[in-house]
Each structure stands twice: as structure tokens, then as C-alpha cells.
Amino acid sequence: MKKRFRFLAILSILALFVMAACGEGGGDSAEGNSGDDGGKKESDIKFLSILTGGTQGTYYPLGGSFAEFITDETGIKTTAESSQASAANMTALQDGTAEIAFVQTDIAYYANKGELMFEKDGAIDSVSAIGSLYPETIQLVTTDKSGIKTFDDLKGKKVSVGAPGSGTYANAEQLLEIHGLTMDDIKAQNLDFGESQESLQSGQIDAAFITSGTPTGAVEALNAVAKVNIVPVEEDKADELIEKYPYYAKDTIEAGTYGLEQDVPTVSVGAMLVIQNDIPDDVVYDITKAIYENTDKITHAKGALISKEKGLEGIGIPVHEGAQRYFDEANGK
Incomplete structure (x- = not known):
């Protein structure tokens, strides 16, 4: 009988150790989740898509250049996609079907306010500016x-x-x-x-x-x-x-x-670039830098009008914090 009690006691002690170990592991998991705000992590970004416009417009060739700069400078594979342009691009970013897009400044403003063509579906508040480009x-x-x-x-x-x-x-x-x-x-x-x-x-x-x-x-x-x-x-x-x-x-x-x-x-x-809000600040900083530090490599005539000095002009919607940090540093603010 004593041997049986001793055996049961040992089993109880082992069970307590196992439960403690499981609880400790669960605690780590909970702690890790508590710091997650639900947004994307920098390591999650492997691919990026830039929505442009029709292939016969200006967005498309510029988008190809920007995609190349981002890929080369950040290591994130980036492609330029033709699209129905400004209004459709804002909706696509809201829906999560792309990450970056060209858009007219007036259309971005309407989307942010939920006016005109965006009145029915409501304001788009999940998109912010990278920077302005050219008239x-x-x-x-x-x-x-x-x-x-x-x-x-x-x-x-x-x-x-x-x-x-x-x-x-x-x-x-x-x-x-x-x-x-x-x-x-x-x-x-x-x-x-x-x-x-x-x-x-x-x-x-x-x-x-x-x-x-x-x-x-x-x-x-x-x-x-x-x-x-x-x-x-x-x-x-x-x-x-x-x-x-x-x-x-x-x-x-x-x-x-x-x-x-x-x-x-x-x-x-104005023409501008916008991006999903939940792209990490560091990634957006690197994207913005890749574009505005390589404007001398743009072959399209509009490349001469794109500059970091004018990158925040004419923007009527919030600027992504990563882009804002780049412009503040680049322009000595």
C-alpha cells in the first residue's frame, strides 16, 4: 500500500511539473500576442503591388520605374499593374487587393472625406499619402x-x-x-x-x-x-x-x-502616391526613400518634376508616418 501511495505521489508531482511547463509556454504566447497590434510586420512584406492606370497614360511607365527602384533598394519584389486609375485605385487599397497606388490629389481628397463618387460607400480611412509627384x-x-x-x-x-x-x-x-x-x-x-x-x-x-x-x-x-x-x-x-x-x-x-x-x-x-496605413513605418520609409532618391533615373519627362523638396506639396490627406519621417530627414526638418 505504501508503495502504491508513493507511486501516486510521484505521478502527482510529475503532473504538476507538466502543467507548470505548459502554463509557462502559454504565458509566453499570450505575452507575444499582447504586443501585436494586428498590423503587418516588416518581415511579412515579401511582395508589393503598385496600381497605376491605363497603359497609354503616365502612371503606368512611372509605376514601372518606381517598382524597379523599390525592388532594388529594399529587396521587396514590387510590380506595377495597370488599372482603372484614381478612384478605382483608392477602393482597391481599401479592399486590400494592392498596397500602393497612383491617384489624383482631388480624388484622394474625395475618398478621405467620403464625397462625390465615394459618398455612397463612405470615406476611405485606411489609406495615407506617400508623397506628391507632378501636375x-x-x-x-x-x-x-x-x-x-x-x-x-x-x-x-x-x-x-x-x-x-x-x-x-x-x-x-x-x-x-x-x-x-x-x-x-x-x-x-x-x-x-x-x-x-x-x-x-x-x-x-x-x-x-x-x-x-x-x-x-x-x-x-x-x-x-x-x-x-x-x-x-x-x-x-x-x-x-x-x-x-x-x-x-x-x-x-x-x-x-x-x-x-x-x-x-x-x-x-496633382498626381500623388498613396499606400495602405498598415504597411510598417520602416518599410514605407524605405519605399519613399527608394523613389525620391532615384528621380534622376526616371526616363519619362515627368521625372524632372518629382523631387523630395516638393514631396509634400498639395496633399490633402494624412501622410504615412514612414513617409513623413523620410521627408523630415531629407529636407532637414
Whole structure:
């Protein structure tokens, strides 16, 4: 009997040791979880996707350069993807289908506030800015054969205005408004830049709104086969537009661009990069540095306008802390 009690006592002691060991391991696990805020860790980031726009715009070639810089400088495999541009890009980042995107500054503002095309689904608060890039010129493109010289000439004509909810669509709608027109006054066509170029070339449409950095590939392609005209936004109309929508600025398409014989006055918004909020600060710092420290390697003409000194200009949404740290250091703040 004593042997039996002794045996049971030994088993009890061993059981206590096992339970203590398990409890200690569980305590470590709980402690590790308590420090996890649910966001991504730096070590989790293996791949990044940059959403751009149509292949005939400015976002796409620049995105390819940025993806290369990020891959080379950070070791994170990064690819540039074509997309439906600004509004769709903001929604895609909100949905988690990509991490980085190009977007117009006005569209980013609408998304952050839940206004206009974002009013139905609500504000997008999971995306912040990396930095601003360059002016995006609103170009009302037509050909010499169309006979269109002014906004009034658009009445009853087939005009490409971009996809509904896109940045180009919003710009077209607001410029038409300032000139006393609505979408009902034209035969609106929802085409991307490449489709607009092909349709202008074939005579299927009469004009196209294109919001993109100049020179834009689609318009250059059109100029190779037809005489391009850009309908001007006269100064008084530009002033009226800016008074109502202050994120616009006056701009000029210089003579020689697309074979133009003289400067054409117009307006522009800004292009910027945005990123998901939960990308770690250190990763965003490295991404921002990779882009803004390699602008001299950008072959597109807009590369000359991208700089760390102007990286925070015109941004109307919160800046990611990692990007802010880079600009503060780079600009000596």
C-alpha cells in the first residue's frame, strides 16, 4: 500500500511539473500576442503591388520605374499593374487587393472625406499619402478634322469622359459645368486613354478628356497619325473653376508638345502616391526613400518634376508616418 501511495505521489508531482511547463509556454504566447497590434510586420512584406492606370497614360511607365527602384533598394519584389486609375485605385487599397497606388490629389481628397463618387460607400480611412509627384494636366484633345475649337463646340458631339467615378470623369464634369454644360449636352463615351486615342483616330468620337502628365503616350500616338488640337481653358474660366474647386491650378501645354504651334492654357490637378496605413513605418520609409532618391533615373519627362523638396506639396490627406519621417530627414526638418 505504501508503495502504491508513493507511486501516486510521484505521478502527482510529475503532473504538476507538466502543467507548470505548459502554463509557462502559454504565458509566453499570450505575452507575444499582447504586443501585436494586428498590423503587418516588416518581415511579412515579401511582395508589393503598385496600381497605376491605363497603359497609354503616365502612371503606368512611372509605376514601372518606381517598382524597379523599390525592388532594388529594399529587396521587396514590387510590380506595377495597370488599372482603372484614381478612384478605382483608392477602393482597391481599401479592399486590400494592392498596397500602393497612383491617384489624383482631388480624388484622394474625395475618398478621405467620403464625397462625390465615394459618398455612397463612405470615406476611405485606411489609406495615407506617400508623397506628391507632378501636375496632371486636364487635356481636352481633338483633331483638326473635328472643327472643335471651344467648349461650346462640344454640344451634341461624341466626347470621351473616362470611366464613371474616375478622376478624368470628375474633371470633365467640372470643366463642362464651368462652361455652362452638362453631360446631357454631349454624347458621353466612357473610354480609357488608349480607347480614346483609337476612337479619335478612326473618327468614332470627336474629342476626349484626358487627365495625365504631359506628354501623354496616347496623345503622342494620335499626333503621329493626325493633327492634334487641345481646346484651351481660358483664364477667366480657369479662375472661376479654381474659386469653386481650389485643388485645381492653372497650367500650360507648351508649344511643340504634340506638334502644337503655340502654348495652350488649361488647368491641372496633382498626381500623388498613396499606400495602405498598415504597411510598417520602416518599410514605407524605405519605399519613399527608394523613389525620391532615384528621380534622376526616371526616363519619362515627368521625372524632372518629382523631387523630395516638393514631396509634400498639395496633399490633402494624412501622410504615412514612414513617409513623413523620410521627408523630415531629407529636407532637414
